[in-house]
Ligand SMILES: Cc1cc2nc3c(=O)[nH]c(=O)nc-3n(C[C@H](O)[C@H](O)[C@H](O)COP(=O)(O)OP(=O)(O)OC[C@H]3O[C@@H](n4cnc5c(N)ncnc54)[C@H](O)[C@@H]3O)c2cc1C
């Protein structure tokens with residue numbers, strides 16, 4: 112009977128907890144237990160409250176144009192906490208100067224001609240090279256290729272290294288030479304297929320809201336005024352039980368084996384753990400191929416300052432071109448984006464270190480990372496002594512969507528269907544953004560619910 116059915120979800124990040132919530136909404140009587148290896152819920156989501164600062168250690172917001180997470184937030188009654196990011200500009204640090212990202216950029220890719228023609232980010236030669244996109248034949252022929260190959264062939268190396276790479280390699284914690292066009296930016300592959308030239312097809316890349324360009328008073332992100340930890344805490348009220356400090360060691364149809372050897376039975380099992388766990392937990396070749404794919408290590412360093420100790424900067428933040436030779440890859444002025452992030456007359460700056468090509472800095476001590484990051488930040492904007500800092504590492508935990516990612520995921524999902532009652536979601540599969548995690552969780556919850564309903568029918 113349905114009320115006796117048990118579900119185990121592995122991992123208490125946004126993916127696991129959103130799946131629990133969706134499942135409860137569909138099948139309220141199902142008994143859901145979430146097993147979490149660490150001593151806290153949230154996974155990469157972690158909010159610290161200190162001296163009036165609200166410090167996001169992981170994600171800080173999510174894109175408004177992807178509705179899945181906003182819908183979930185409304186469904187769980189947190190809509191009164193939703194806040195838009197500030198409308199400040201994004202900058203790129205290139206050739207020792209902060210320069211505005213041209214208006215109309217989508218994921219760092221220019222989609223408007225005029226701002227592109229006037230930007231100081233690209234030399235006149237680079238602009239002419241970018242215009243050759245109008246003439247160049249198709250680069251994408253239905254076979255996945257790297258973002259570097261695709262964009263360098265279409266727009267030239269300068270647009271790639273000064274605009275596209277700094278933002279995209281940060282968002283996906285990857286190297287452009289490895290990253291899959293089909294998995295990270297399928298919309299650009301589709302545009303090229305339809306219009307051949309990106310410049311000619313650009314207009315259709317912009318959402319209607321972006322195309323009619325009235326001055327926007329808010330940015331393109333949403334967050335919660337309580338911090339994103341508030342989201343996972345609310346989601347955590349849906350499962351019947353969450354067991355912390357409970358790593359799962361292996362999964363079979365109908366049962367999971369814990370790290371301590373204990374075996375738990377369940378009618379359905381949903382894997383929503385960290386990216387490197389898929390191989391060891393499921394132990395079939397297609398799952399191992401995901402574990403063998405690249406991951407990287409990064410760290411965020413949040414610095415709290417008195418306002419008087421921070422030089423002038425009007426934007427939301429900046430990303431750093433790789434050629435600048437700095438350790439920091441980007442920097443956000445958190446309280447410009449989110450007024451609640453710092454108390455009055457204070458500033459919260461968050462910077463990032465560690466790249467796919469060199470993540471050795473992440474292994475250094477907190478004091479060393481703080482010192483290196485501060486020195487880099489000070490080459491760009493004047494800064495005094497911080498009040499305190501908070502360092503958060505993601506060691507070997509940032510999935511990279513390398514070329515043919517979608518094919519590997521398809522093969523994995525096909526193989527998974529052969530294991531009765533076992534399902535998977537998580538940022539490793541169909542997008543790293545929080546709304547993608549929510550959308551994948553919804554799909555997985557629907558699959559599992561359908562399976563459980565069919566199972567009930569057979570049991571009768
Ligand atoms: C610094 C940073 C900034 C980001 N910024 C943004 C942003 O602004 N916007 C955005 O949309 N996205 C952002 N992201 C991406 C987003 O945060 C992640 O993709 C998302 O949180 C991943 O959620 P998840 O639940 O799939 O995985 P995770 O959060 O990694 O959760 C997996 C959970 O599984 C647990 N686990 C692992 N192994 C086991 C096991 N064997 N047994 C039991 N439990 C296990 C882990 O302890 C963890 O709690 C950012 C990420 C980082 C790191």
Ligand SMILES: CC1=C(CCC(=O)O)c2cc3nc(cc4[nH]c(cc5[nH]c(cc1n2)c(C)c5CCC(=O)O)c(CCC(=O)O)c4C)C(CCC(=O)O)=C3C
Pocket residue numbers: 173174177201202216217218219280281282283284409427428429430440441442443444448463464543544545546547
């Ligand atoms: C890991 C990470 C870093 C650390 C970077 C590193 O380690 O180098 C970072 C930094 C930054 N990101 C910045 C700007 C943006 N990030 C975006 C979108 C996204 N970021 C993500 C993650 C990260 N972001 C993700 C998972 C998305 C896509 C969400 C989805 O797909 O659901 C978009 C929207 C793109 C578009 O849609 O056009 C913009 C404009 C800026 C600049 C100014 C500012 O501080 O805001 C900075 C410092």
